[in-house]
Amino acid sequence: MAATFPSPDGVPAPLPRMGSQLPPSPPSSVTNLKDLAIDSSSNPLSLVFPQEPQTVEGSRPYPLPPKARKNHVLPEDVKTPDNHVERDPRLIRLTGIHPFNVEAPLSDLYNEGFITTKDLHYVRNHGPVPKVEDADVLDWEFTVEGLVEKPLTMTLRDLIRDYEQVTYPITLVCAGNRRKEQNMVRKTKGFSWGAAGLSTALWTGVALPDLLARAVPKRGARYVCFEGADKLPNGYYGTSVKLNWAMDPNRGIMVSYKMNGEMLHPDHGKPLRIVIPGQIGGRSVKWLKRIVVTAQPSDNWYHIYDNRVLPTMVSPDDSANLPETWKDERYAIYDLNTNSATCYPAHNEAILLEGGPETYKVRGYAYAGGGKRVTRLEVTLDKGKTWTLANLSYPEDQYRMAAENETLYGGRLDMSWREACFCWCFWDLDIATSQLQAADDVMIRAMDDSMMVQPRDMYWSVLGMMNNPWYRVVIHKEHDHLRFEHPTQPALMPGGWMERVKKSGGNLTNGFWGEKVSGEEEIVQEEESAKDICMVNDKVKREIEIEEFRQHDGEKDTAWFVVNGQVYDGTSFMEGHPGGGASILGAAGQDATEEFMSIHSETAKAMMPDYHIGTLSATAQKVLTEAGEATSVDTSPRAVFLQSKAWSKAILTSKERISSDTKVFSFSLDHETQAIGLPVGQHLMLRLRDPVTREALIRAYTPISEGTEQGKLHVLVKIYYDTPDKKGGKMTQALDSIPIGHFVEFKGPVGKFEYLGRGVCSIGGKKRQVKRFVMICAGSGVTPIYQVLRAVMKDSEDPTTCLVLDGNRVEEDILCRKELDELAVLGGKRCELVYTLTRPGKDWKGLTGRMDGKFLEEKVGRPVEGEEGDTLVLICGPETMENSTRDALKGLGWRDEDLLFF
Numbered sequence: 001m002a003a004t005f006p007s008p009d010g011v012p013a014p015l016p017r018m019g020s021q022l023p024p025s026p027p028s029s030v031t032n033l034k035d036l037a038i039d040s041s042s043n044p045l046s047l048v049f050p051q052e053p054q055t056v057e058g059s060r061p062y063p064l065p066p067k068a069r070k071n072h073v074l075p076e077d078v079k080t081p082d083n084h085v086e087r088d089p090r091l092i093r094l095t096g097i098h099p100f101n102v103e104a105p106l107s108d109l110y111n112e113g114f115i116t117t118k119d120l121h122y123v124r125n126h127g128p129v130p131k132v133e134d135a136d137v138l139d140w141e142f143t144v145e146g147l148v149e150k151p152l153t154m155t156l157r158d159l160i161r162d163y164e165q166v167t168y169p170i171t172l173v174c175a176g177n178r179r180k181e182q183n184m185v186r187k188t189k190g191f192s193w194g195a196a197g198l199s200t201a202l203w204t205g206v207a208l209p210d211l212l213a214r215a216v217p218k219r220g221a222r223y224v225c226f227e228g229a230d231k232l233p234n235g236y237y238g239t240s241v242k243l244n245w246a247m248d249p250n251r252g253i254m255v256s257y258k259m260n261g262e263m264l265h266p267d268h269g270k271p272l273r274i275v276i277p278g279q280i281g282g283r284s285v286k287w288l289k290r291i292v293v294t295a296q297p298s299d300n301w302y303h304i305y306d307n308r309v310l311p312t313m314v315s316p317d318d319s320a321n322l323p324e325t326w327k328d329e330r331y332a333i334y335d336l337n338t339n340s341a342t343c344y345p346a347h348n349e350a351i352l353l354e355g356g357p358e359t360y361k362v363r364g365y366a367y368a369g370g371g372k373r374v375t376r377l378e379v380t381l382d383k384g385k386t387w388t389l390a391n392l393s394y395p396e397d398q399y400r401m402a403a404e405n406e407t408l409y410g411g412r413l414d415m416s417w418r419e420a421c422f423c424w425c426f427w428d429l430d431i432a433t434s435q436l437q438a439a440d441d442v443m444i445r446a447m448d449d450s451m452m453v454q455p456r457d458m459y460w461s462v463l464g465m466m467n468n469p470w471y472r473v474v475i476h477k478e479h480d481h482l483r484f485e486h487p488t489q490p491a492l493m494p495g496g497w498m499e500r501v502k503k504s505g506g507n508l509t510n511g512f513w514g515e516k517v518s519g520e521e522e523i524v525q526e527e528e529s530a531k532d533i534c535m536v537n538d539k540v541k542r543e544i545e546i547e548e549f550r551q552h553d554g555e556k557d558t559a560w561f562v563v564n565g566q567v568y569d570g571t572s573f574m575e576g577h578p579g580g581g582a583s584i585l586g587a588a589g590q591d592a593t594e595e596f597m598s599i600h601s602e603t604a605k606a607m608m609p610d611y612h613i614g615t616l617s618a619t620a621q622k623v624l625t626e627a628g629e630a631t632s633v634d635t636s637p638r639a640v641f642l643q644s645k646a647w648s649k650a651i652l653t654s655k656e657r658i659s660s661d662t663k664v665f666s667f668s669l670d671h672e673t674q675a676i677g678l679p680v681g682q683h684l685m686l687r688l689r690d691p692v693t694r695e696a697l698i699r700a701y702t703p704i705s706e707g708t709e710q711g712k713l714h715v716l717v718k719i720y721y722d723t724p725d726k727k728g729g730k731m732t733q734a735l736d737s738i739p740i741g742h743f744v745e746f747k748g749p750v751g752k753f754e755y756l757g758r759g760v761c762s763i764g765g766k767k768r769q770v771k772r773f774v775m776i777c778a779g780s781g782v783t784p785i786y787q788v789l790r791a792v793m794k795d796s797e798d799p800t801t802c803l804v805l806d807g808n809r810v811e812e813d814i815l816c817r818k819e820l821d822e823l824a825v826l827g828g829k830r831c832e833l834v835y836t837l838t839r840p841g842k843d844w845k846g847l848t849g850r851m852d853g854k855f856l857e858e859k860v861g862r863p864v865e866g867e868e869g870d871t872l873v874l875i876c877g878p879e880t881m882e883n884s885t886r887d888a889l890k891g892l893g894w895r896d897e898d899l900l901f902f
């Protein structure tokens with residue numbers, strides 16, 4: 001066959017379908033790889049990646065990709081690190097502008113047919129796209145290393161020259177496909193995919209078993225790790241699969257450099273990636289640099305903290321403190337689960353009742369995992385009481401009919417012997433309009449060849465993955481037509497019955513899609529929705545343009561800021577703000593959504609309607625978003641590191657463990673002589689991004705660095721690990737997991753207190769002279785106290801006296817003890833330093849017991865009559881300690897203005 005029908009690349013020979021009689025004549029301009037190899041062309045790229053004319057539909061016995069478009073760099077990408085990537089504007093962005101996570105509108109995806117073009121193929125990028133010039137593609141180097149007899153370092157050129165090339169159609173599916181539905185039930189840690197988080201392409205490359213066979217895995221090798229070139233907050237993206245799968249030709253795992261006959265698009269891994277059929281997309285590492293054979297699963301951060309289905313009872317809060325649960329390989333996702341969706345009728349599609357069609361062809365897609373075949377798709381119009389079989393078509397099977405040794409895009413179509421299904425399939429069913437009219441909804445479920453059927457109920461888990469309950473489309477009867485409603489719309493797009501049901505107080509988890517079941521108790525408001533605090537004033541109707549907004553950017557002491565597209569006037573609250581007026585001024589003239597939402601309590605959010613003055617116009621919002629991107633990438637050298645309005649990056653240089661749960665994190669600033677820019681007693685904001693969700697985590701810290709120190713910044717942080725009696729923290733765990741050499745962002749200063757020296761304090765901008773500080777702290781609350789104490793004691797002319805009360809559990813918990821002791825010695829009579837422990841060891845000679853009312857009465861006493869205002873009490877510790885201290889001191893006669901809480 002191969003001799004009779006040369007296997008052209010790009011210009012397909014009009015091959016006969018099975019059973020067809022006459023062999024067509026080969027095309028005159030044969031351009032297959034072998035012919036090209038003897039071509040005298042001087043450009044090596046054009047040999048491997050010829051400018052292939054688009055393949056003609058129908059001329060092969062199997063589907064070929066539709067014609068792809070010529071795209072351009074989109075305006076929204078220009079200011080991002082992806083400003084070199086050309087993209088299709090139809091793609092729906094799921095995580096803001098950057099990083100690029102997108103799906104096509106579901107109908108557009110379906111309309112492209114079996115093979116998706118690069119234009120509409122979904123993209124899941126954890127970070128910026130590595131930039132590789134065309135000229136460097138063939139020189140791209142990667143390794144096969146680890147537990148192998150013959151480690152390999154090779155270029156893409158070697159891979160193409162030295163190995164057999166294959167082409168397979170493969171459907172990639174992100175484990176987050178359909179996650180928006182889960183987010184509607186309860187917010188997961190993942191962003192909101194609709195049902196188009198999957199795509200099918202023809203991938204050309206080398207079968208991984210061939211590569212591994214040459215490297216020869218050693219005894220004891222059980223896993224293969226893959227690592228990409230994209231550097232992310234927690235290291236390079238990487239993951240692993242089992243070695244025996246990687247060695248198994250049945251599994252079809254490949255290293256690929258061509259998608260639909262073209263060099264990989266940058267978003268899809270240019271120039272080289274792994275493609276794993278039947279498994280979640282997350283294992284198909286893009287921009288491939290290393291293949292490492294190991295005895296253990298990958299310890300890459302993204303292998304452990306992404307693409308897992310944790311048990312359903314693990315809440316987002318809990319999950320921060322369960323490192324062992326995360327590492328449990330049993331929760332790692334590999335094979336896809338069986339899933340399906342309805343594409344037509346589309347969301348909001350309407351069909352006429354009178355004069356409309358007699359029947360409607362309901363249709364969509366289905367897939368199964370691990371090479372399994374979808375063996376049936378059933379449709380119900382009565383909530384699962386009765387089911388009808390839909391027609392199924394498997395375009396993938398047509399590739400199995402390719403001639404022996406037939407190639408496509410330079411790779412052999414090695415499909416004839418494969419029993420496995422690597423691709424999605426399509427289903428359809430004609431339903432009489434009258435039947436649709438009589439029903440409330442159309443629901444579907446698929447079954448695979450292990451007889452696993454899609455469940456009715458959702459399995460919610462903290463990352464929101466593998467969502468596959470029956471896909472439900474609601475039917476609305478609206479005067480002369482029927483209108484269809486899908487469960488959700490992707491990203492933040494409104495619409496869908498889930499949102500509607502939730503808004504009307506329905507309980508989506510009642511086993512009846514949130515519909516009121518007769519006899520059901522009045523629904524108790526869900527905890528989650530109770531947390532959606534209303535932050536707007538309904539009476540406010542004003543639309544605000546950018547010019548007006550900009551006039552209140554803090555310069556003239558008026559501070560307007562934006563949260564969720566709404567404009568707030570924070571001017572009158574600057575004095576009352578617990579974080580000091582500076583934190584409002586810092587947000588003035590900006591979109592403060594992320595920061596505001598992640599720092600503020602429900603109480604603070606509930607205050608927002610009082611300050612709500614209008615809605616930002618759409619154009620103004622666009623300008624603001626772009627401005628925000630611009631300031632954060634400003635890299636010009638500055639004398640002072642901290643900026644109040646823009647985040648500045650600092651590189652983590654070391655983590656020094658100073659107690660069982662405390663570390664000093666050291667950062668290098670922009671240059672060696674750069675000052676931190678933090679007045680004594682003030683804090684800075686530290687921002688990290690959760691690498692999975694890109695959610696911003698922001699907290700205030702007081703560094704322990706000397707104010708005079710340059711080029712470096714040291715922050716002492718207590719890491720809240722899980723203990724039997726206490727839950728840990730999201731922020732501190734995330735900070736702890738940042739590798740050396742990666743950045744975090746800082747901003748500031750913030751705080752209403754500042755120590756100016758020699759007893760002069762500034763509190764909320766008002767000066768106050770004090771003679772004595774009482775400093776009460778516990779645990780890591782020592783850091784702001786330590787700052788002020790150091791400023792007092794290091795200035796021998798400062799007459800202020802300090803009484804420091806530091807309460808902890810065990811001796812080891814006393815943080816910065818050496819430094820505190822040294823300051824006490826330095827201060828002599830000016831300083832009294834008292835430690836007390838609640839669980840002292842037997843060698844402890846200091847005080848014991850809690851810093852309760854009795855203790856405070858003894859140590860601090862009552863304010864001295866006639867000397868009101870001479871003493872300022874500084875307090876910093878856990879909330880419960882701060883509250884009990886407040887109560888005790890007020891009981892002793894201290895006034896509110898004498899107590900300052902950090």
Ligand SMILES: Nc1nc2c(c(=O)[nH]1)N[C@H]1C(S)=C(S)[C@@H](COP(=O)(O)O)O[C@H]1N2
Nearest residue numbers: 122123124126174228237281282284285286
């Ligand atoms: N290097 C690298 N590989 C990666 C990712 C990534 O962010 N970096 N994302 C993964 C995830 S979660 C998915 S679903 C697929 C998506 O592949 P696509 O963008 O080509 O559709 O790539 C996987 N491989």
Ligand SMILES: [Mo]
Nearest residue numbers: 124174175282
């Ligand atoms: Mo994914």
